[in-house]
Amino acid sequence: MNEKKVLLIDDEVSLQRSLTMGLLQKGYQTESCENGMNGLKALEAFKKKQTPLHYVVLDVRLPDIDGIKLLKVIKFNYPELPVVVITGYGSESTAADARSEKADAYLEKPFTIDELTKILEEIPEKASSTDIAEKETAEASEGKAVSAYVLLNFSETANLSDVYQEMYFMDHVLYCDAIKGDFDMAVLLQAEKLSELHDLVEDKIKKLPGVKDICFMAVESPLLPESVNNIIGTVDKALGREKGNPETANNANFWKSASSYVFLEIEKEKLENIYPTLYVNEQVVSCDFTKGKYDIVLLMQGASFAEIDRNIQNKIKPLDGVLRIKESPIIKLFEM
Incomplete structure (x- = not known):
């Protein structure tokens, strides 16, 4: 009998x-x-090797990304792949979120093997991950814009509102955003050529x-595996x-919450592991690899600055290869 394959995504070793x-x-x-x-890397490997995968068992709480968001990503790429969501922190809202993101089943911990296998057996057999056509990810290179961050310091007499x-x-x-910390303002520029931004x-x-000091950091594409x-x-x-x-950063919901720029210095040889982990962090709105004073610029959003701080301390600071972190909360000019 051919064994069916299950991908289990859970950080609990005993489970x-x-x-x-x-x-x-x-x-x-x-x-x-x-x-x-x-x-996600495992799913990519299954697809590349054309190895059939029959089920994903996914925990809601993961160290790097919210499980419900990960469910959304999986279902976007592999809509026919059955996903069973599991959690030790069950609630009606969590179950509703799982259903809304097309989870095939929802199971609260603790559960028995018999309970899990009963659910797997009841899920209608669908196409395996390798039977699903790959979504096109290539984008036209014509007219591709270049971007750069500019960090500014001003004299004490400067009128920042003006x-x-x-x-x-x-x-x-x-x-552009007024910020607290080592700089007074952060600006994101974009043009067809880098020379236009320098000009x-x-x-x-x-x-x-x-204007007293200017720090220019061009955004570059990190060299990562395909x-x-x-x-x-x-x-x-x-x-x-x-x-x-800029719509994500400028919408009303964004400004109702706390937002911060986070600037990182890293060991560049460890970029391959650091960058994608930051990219899928649930509070990271944007993640850019830059050339200049800092190696990575994050824009983070949370319910409060304390929540962002916890994320930085618990999920970003411990990453192997992260050397230094500077957080610059975004402030409203009318609060200054």
Whole structure:
């Protein structure tokens, strides 16, 4: 009898062991992943090798990405692949969220192997992951824009409200924010050529009243394996992220919450592991690899600054290869 394959995404080691052994006795072969990013990598590997995968068992709470968001990404890329959502923190709202994102089943911990296998057997057999056509991820390279961050410091006498209004309406300014920390303002620029952005800085931004220091950081595409780039592209599409689109950062819901820029210095040889983990972090709105003072620029959003701080301390600071972190909360100019 051919064993059916199960991908288990759960960071609880004891559960991985017990489910792997229990499912094996029931005729299922299990591959375990301890976080969401590794789960997406495993799915990519199954597809690339054309290895049939029959089920995903997915925990709601993962160390790097919210399980419901991961469910959305999986169902976006593999709509016919059955996913069973499991959780030790069950609630009606969690169950409703799982159903709304097309989970095939929902199971609260603790549960027995018999309960899990009964659910797997009751799910109608669908196409395996390798039977599903790959979604197109390639985008036309024609007209691809270039971007850069500019961090600014101003003199104490500068009128930041006036400067902000003048900069906001400049050509090539995607968005600008007043921030706390080592700098007073963060600006994201975009144009067809990098030289246009350098000219803007020299001809206009440096001449703004009260400008003291300018830090220019060009956004670059990180050199990552094709499989990781594919994952990042599909995460963008599944979660509605648009590269270089300011609408996410400018919508009303964004400004009702706390938002911060987070600047990272890293060991660049460890970028392959650091960058995708940051990219799927549930509070990261955008993640850019940059050349200049900092290596990575994050825009993070949370219910409060304390929540963002906890995320930084618990999920970003412990990452192997992260050397230094600077957080700059975004502030409303009328609060200054």
